[in-house]
Amino acid sequence: MVTFKEEKWNGLGVGNLLVSANGTVHASPPYLPIRAFGRFDGYKISNPCDGLICLYTFTRIINLVNPATTSRRRLPDPRPDGGVSHPILIGIGRENSACPRYKLVWFFESYDKGMCNTTRCMVFALDSNTWRNVDPPHDCRVHYDHPLIHLEGVMYCFAHSRWDLKLLAFDLHTETSQSFSITPDIGVSYFDKLIMRLLNHRLCIFKSFVDKDDLVLKIWGLDMNKRSWEVMYSIDLSCLPPEFKESRISPIETIHNYVIISN
Structure with a gap:
């Protein structure tokens, strides 16, 4: 993980943050600020x-x-x-x-x-x-x-x-x-409601919010050869904690058949 922070001389500081499998965090010495x-x-x-x-x-x-x-x-x-x-x-x-x-x-x-x-x-x-x-x-x-x-x-x-x-x-x-x-079936008309990610080595798009009238999050994958979109994952959001339903949501990674979701 790469971290950024503003330094006191108006430079941008860049550093490494390493997180091990057991949750231990190791911070490397920061680089010299980018003046x-x-x-x-x-x-x-x-x-x-x-x-x-x-x-x-x-x-x-x-x-x-x-x-x-x-x-x-x-x-x-x-x-x-x-x-x-x-x-x-x-x-x-x-x-x-x-x-x-x-x-x-x-x-x-x-x-x-x-x-x-x-x-x-x-x-x-x-x-x-x-x-x-x-x-x-x-x-x-x-x-x-x-x-x-x-x-x-x-x-x-x-x-x-x-x-x-x-x-x-x-x-x-x-x-x-x-x-x-972009498929009209995704149900949005503005880019601020869309997110793009790579999931399972495929380009995907999805809504960035929980639709109270439709608690199934559909993740659409692009088929370059067919120039079309297809649903890769359908996730029932009704089982998520309430705080997830009140903020932006974002699938960030897939592990085997599981999708990791962040808000």
């Missing part, structure tokens, strides 16, 4: 890929951190010539399970002259240490309040078109994107 991150920079943290995480701000301060080795790498500014690019969303992934080539994907809204209010995309390859522009999604706009998720060489995020909610899939090898409509 480049100020208190008001509004930093964001990407989902991990093979233990690597990305810390970044809308001012394009981007750090790649490996908590296992306590190493940190500052990445070059994607747009050194300036330009407004906010909001932004960055994720890290690997091209495929056999290839150790890592890439970062950066989605952002451009307000440059002639490109006002359009979604753009850039890709950073760690081996070449360079950013480059790639074709952005054409039929939808990225939703920036949920992190990118990596699975088998593809980066996933929520997106929206004029008519419906979508899931955007960006292939790290071909550097192209495609979108999938």
Whole structure:
């Protein structure tokens, strides 16, 4: 587990927290604070890929951190010539399970002259240490309040078109994107009511709240080949303690045939 805290010099402190099987907690000495991150920079943290995480701000301060080795790498500014690019969303992934080539994907809204209010995309390859522009999604706009998720060489995020909610899939090898409509059977119309997770090595979505009129939580899994969704788990929430029914809920992991739920 990786922990973060603000230091007194407006730096961001990063440390490791190890939890053993018997519940014993071991805290490692913290790294030196990341001075480049100020208190008001509004930093964001990407989902991990093979233990690597990305810390970044809308001012394009981007750090790649490996908590296992306590190493940190500052990445070059994607747009050194300036330009407004906010909001932004960055994720890290690997091209495929056999290839150790890592890439970062950066989605952002451009307000440059002639490109006002359009979604753009850039890709950073760690081996070449360079950013480059790639074709952005054409039929939808990225939703920036949920992190990118990596699975088998593809980066996933929520997106929206004029008519419906979508899931955007960006292939790290071909550097192209495609979108999938989110099943209307899930029963939500806004992204703040949805959560995306990897469960049992499959991309899943589900409602983030307990519906008092329907106490069965359905977890939907994506079938990439069929471009469709199917119910992977149906969980009866009526047996949960009352406090679970009054707050957001989130399945976070699967162990054998059990689903671990957190609130």
